[in-house]
Amino acid sequence: MERRDAIVIGAGFAGMYMLHRLRQLGLSTIVFEAGTDVGGTWYWNRYPGARCDVESLEYSYQFDEALQQEWEWSERYSSQPEILDYARHVADRFALRDDIAFSTRVQSSVYSQETGFWTVTTEEGRCCEARFVIAATGCLSVPNEPRLPGKESFAGEVYHTGRWPHEAVDFTGKRVGVIGTGSSAIQSIPLIAEQASQLTVFQRTPNYSVPAQNAPLSPELVQRIKARYEDLRERNKLQVIGFGARHPRNDGFAMEMTEEEREAQFERHWEQGGLLFGAAFGDLFLDQEANSLAAEFVRKKIRSKVNDPELAEKLSPDSTIFCKRLCADSGYFETYNRDNVTLVDINETPVESITESGVRTSVAEHKFDCLVYATGFDAMTGALSRIDIRGREGRTLKDKWLEGPKTYLGLETVGFPNFFMVTGPGSPSVLTNMLPSIEQHVEFIADAIAYLREHDLREIEPEQSAEDAWVEHVNEVAQGTLYPTCNSWYLGANIPGKPRVFLPLLGFPDYVAKCQEVVARGYEGFRLS
Numbered sequence: 180m181e182r183r184d185a186i187v188i189g190a191g192f193a194g195m196y197m198l199h200r201l202r203q204l205g206l207s208t209i210v211f212e213a214g215t216d217v218g219g220t221w222y223w224n225r226y227p228g229a230r231c232d233v234e235s236l237e238y239s240y241q242f243d244e245a246l247q248q249e250w251e252w253s254e255r256y257s258s259q260p261e262i263l264d265y266a267r268h269v270a271d272r273f274a275l276r277d278d279i280a281f282s283t284r285v286q287s288s289v290y291s292q293e294t295g296f297w298t299v300t301t302e303e304g305r306c307c308e309a310r311f312v313i314a315a316t317g318c319l320s321v322p323n324e325p326r327l328p329g330k331e332s333f334a335g336e337v338y339h340t341g342r343w344p345h346e347a348v349d350f351t352g353k354r355v356g357v358i359g360t361g362s363s364a365i366q367s368i369p370l371i372a373e374q375a376s377q378l379t380v381f382q383r384t385p386n387y388s389v390p391a392q393n394a395p396l397s398p399e400l401v402q403r404i405k406a407r408y409e410d411l412r413e414r415n416k417l418q419v420i421g422f423g424a425r426h427p428r429n430d431g432f433a434m435e436m437t438e439e440e441r442e443a444q445f446e447r448h449w450e451q452g453g454l455l456f457g458a459a460f461g462d463l464f465l466d467q468e469a470n471s472l473a474a475e476f477v478r479k480k481i482r483s484k485v486n487d488p489e490l491a492e493k494l495s496p497d498s499t500i501f502c503k504r505l506c507a508d509s510g511y512f513e514t515y516n517r518d519n520v521t522l523v524d525i526n527e528t529p530v531e532s533i534t535e536s537g538v539r540t541s542v543a544e545h546k547f548d549c550l551v552y553a554t555g556f557d558a559m560t561g562a563l564s565r566i567d568i569r570g571r572e573g574r575t576l577k578d579k580w581l582e583g584p585k586t587y588l589g590l591e592t593v594g595f596p597n598f599f600m601v602t603g604p605g606s607p608s609v610l611t612n613m614l615p616s617i618e619q620h621v622e623f624i625a626d627a628i629a630y631l632r633e634h635d636l637r638e639i640e641p642e643q644s645a646e647d648a649w650v651e652h653v654n655e656v657a658q659g660t661l662y663p664t665c666n667s668w669y670l671g672a673n674i675p676g677k678p679r680v681f682l683p684l685l686g687f688p689d690y691v692a693k694c695q696e697v698v699a700r701g702y703e704g705f706r707l708s
């Protein structure tokens with residue numbers, strides 16, 4: 180059996196940096212990665228229009244000053260190919276590929292109480308043991324394949340936005356059906372519509388979307404930021420969502436403004452573009468009435484963009500805005516003004532089945548050459564639940580998390596010593612800029628391992644009381660906001676049968692402060708042995 184000091188699962192941004200840090204500590208490490216290259220999310224999500232919704236100068240590593248100075252981003256929001264190039268560049272620069280086993284999917288990770296080692300087995304029959312296992316498996320890495328009757332019978336081309344082929348897909352002259360209207364659909368629909376002869380979108384729930392206002396980056400702006408990069412990074416760490424410090428954020432309350440002031444403020448944030456529309460006022464995530472005003476502002480914009488009022492109405496959400504992740508688009512609503520684009524509201528005419536030639540709703544059969552599932556992911560716990568992870572006494576993680584994930588700090592869970600998660604459930608993760616969140620977790624894990632070694636200790640595992648209190652805390656924070664008021668993937672509500680538990684923790688700075696306090700108090704809440 181192979182043996183390493185540490186095994187990392189996944190070679191996305193989390194796994195890559197984890198490997199780098201563990202090597203710096205002198206730990207022999209192997210990374211198992213299912214794909215043929217690094218990049219994680221950005222390796223798999225290659226659908227047309229895939230682009231980050233956090234600005235490129237911020238959605239990048241900050242651990243190495245030379246790296247952040249030398250890499251050149253071309254647009255305000257980088258496209259998937261550019262982000263993947265960046266990941267490859269980082270892999271080359273730090274020679275990471277030497278310790279990554281590609282095309283290798285982890286099947287199980289089993290702890291031995293006698294030896295204190297974890298044995299990791301891959302689908303390819305590789306078997307390796309190590310004291311430390313770090314799951315860098317991503318928050319949005321397992322596609323949600325909807326269970327639609329007759330799904331297998333469709334004879335045309337089938338795609339999932341989260342598993343897009345590596346070869347170019349050409350929709351020219353084809354009849355295309357897209358199922359779903361989340362971020363992935365909202366980014367890809369305008370581009371698919373330009374190629375397809377006919378595009379039909381099946382919408383279950385309309386989504387709020389603001390213009391991304393993407394544009395090439397000016398050299399002056401890049402120079403300005405790079406001259407004081409650290410300053411921007413530090414200011415970002417003080418933001419609740421961990422990014423956006425260089426744009427105005429208004430902590431004033433929408434409810435305390437006159438209508439004119441409010442509209443002007445919304446308009447400024449709308450024009451600025453992107454997710455920071457939510458920073459227009461301080462009460463938009465907390466107060467239903469304030470939230471409704473933001474929602475109505477966006478609905479007005481949708482009505483102004485879509486020529487057919489009836490269609491505009493169908494595309495207008497009536498739920499709490501920001502409760503699902505806000506989408507950022509480039510011409511999404513305008514696309515419905517095209518003659519070759521049709522919207523099918525499946526609340527009015529439900530999908531009955533997928534047929535050999537297309538989609539049958541309660542009133543018609545829509546024939547397609549290609550079907551695109553833009554149906555999202557089994558978020559945050561999906562990747563972990565697909566690995567057979569067994570801790571003390573052979574207990575599976577799946578069994579432990581039957582009623583929802585339980586972690587301490589989103590980093591570890593009781594009964595699974597030395598098994599770490601990067602941006603696991605119960606950590607800020609998806610409610611922040613992922614890159615700094617990843618860096619903070621990786622550094623916490625690397626420091627904890629170094630601490631164990633320095634103090635001649637073998638294991639770190641949360642105490643039950645600390646985990647219980649943390650689960651309660653994550654819930655309490657969510658309950659103080661409007662987040663739990665809709666059926667989002669944050670709550671697991673998009674996956675039939677998944678327990679309804681708010682998965683991430685809101686508030687990056689408080690979380691980081693808590694982690695620092697835990698360390699300062701000798702890893703308070705963890706049992707070191």
Ligand code: NAP
Pocket residue numbers: 230231232233319325326340358359360361362363364366381382383384504506507553554555556668673
């Ligand atoms: P998503 O937000 O979960 O959207 C999935 C869509 O598919 C929803 O419209 C959903 O409808 C629909 N759907 C799911 N199952 C269905 C079924 N059985 N029948 C009909 N419709 C069904 O997934 P996503 O668009 O891939 O985005 C997920 C997350 O990834 C985002 O929230 C974001 O965090 C990240 N992302 C970011 C970007 C970006 O802008 N940078 C781009 C893509 C993804 P319901 O709403 O009714 O469930």
